Amino acid sequence: MLDTLGFDRAVLVQGSAQGTDNQILLDAIAKYPGRFLGIAVVRTDIGDDELSALNAGGIRGIRMSNTLHPAVPLSLVKEFGDRVKPLGWHLQLHFTRVHDLPALRETIETSPVPILLDHAASATSQDALDGPGVKCMLELARDNPHVWVKIAAYYRRSQAGPPYADMQPLVHALLSTCADRLVWGSNWPHPVHNREVPDDTDLLDVFDGWVGDPDLRKRILVDNPQRLFGFSAAT
Numbered sequence: 001m002l003d004t005l006g007f008d009r010a011v012l013v014q015g016s017a018q019g020t021d022n023q024i025l026l027d028a029i030a031k032y033p034g035r036f037l038g039i040a041v042v043r044t045d046i047g048d049d050e051l052s053a054l055n056a057g058g059i060r061g062i063r064m065s066n067t068l069h070p071a072v073p074l075s076l077v078k079e080f081g082d083r084v085k086p087l088g089w090h091l092q093l094h095f096t097r098v099h100d101l102p103a104l105r106e107t108i109e110t111s112p113v114p115i116l117l118d119h120a121a122s123a124t125s126q127d128a129l130d131g132p133g134v135k136c137m138l139e140l141a142r143d144n145p146h147v148w149v150k151i152a153a154y155y156r157r158s159q160a161g162p163p164y165a166d167m168q169p170l171v172h173a174l175l176s177t178c179a180d181r182l183v184w185g186s187n188w189p190h191p192v193h194n195r196e197v198p199d200d201t202d203l204l205d206v207f208d209g210w211v212g213d214p215d216l217r218k219r220i221l222v223d224n225p226q227r228l229f230g231f232s233a234a235t
Helices: 023-031 048-056 074-087 102-109 132-143 165-181 200-211 214-229
Strands: 010-013 036-040 059-065 090-094 115-117 147-151 182-184
Touching: 010 023, 023 036, 023 059, 048 059, 048 074, 059 074, 074 090, 074 102, 102 132, 115 132, 132 147, 132 165, 147 165, 147 214, 165 182, 165 200, 165 214, 182 214, 200 214
Parallel strands: 010 036, 036 059, 059 090, 090 115, 115 147, 147 182
Antiparallel strands: none
């Protein structure tokens, strides 16, 4: 899939089906040195030695969630932020709906590590840009240099379906707010999706059309993830 899209590198996120056993993720990273890094799902009682081993294996962050199981609950953002700060990691936060975001605003603002809002905090095309959830996301990203946003799974959040034009206003709002802290995700292989599975080339084409400017596209697809995840400089 990556070769088809023309991507040299990617960040693999631990799937819920594997629980907190990240070995399949570590195996994939080890099989393609320099190509992959990973985001783990961990036990809440994981030891510091285990975190160090994950770091050595190419893990660069922890996925936390208020809906997926198993996952580190969002109530532990401060605790896990303190624990992974020495490793240079970030926390990837997954929300059921963007409406859940404002309740965690202060915690995110004071996080000791970078925060990546997964799937644009699960905002949908039905969530108004000036509504409490999306407005909170845009303000967090505007005012806090440690807050990042992942543009992903817009095919799941769209009510209109392909080419997902109803999601374009949200993406444009993010582009004008925090272009230097946006990353893109394919969400391949498209789990928890009961409609027709999208073609990843189509998803990338839609994104390319929304962004337009090649330099901005390079920032989101290459430069920004290089900074956030810690890839070596692209050749």
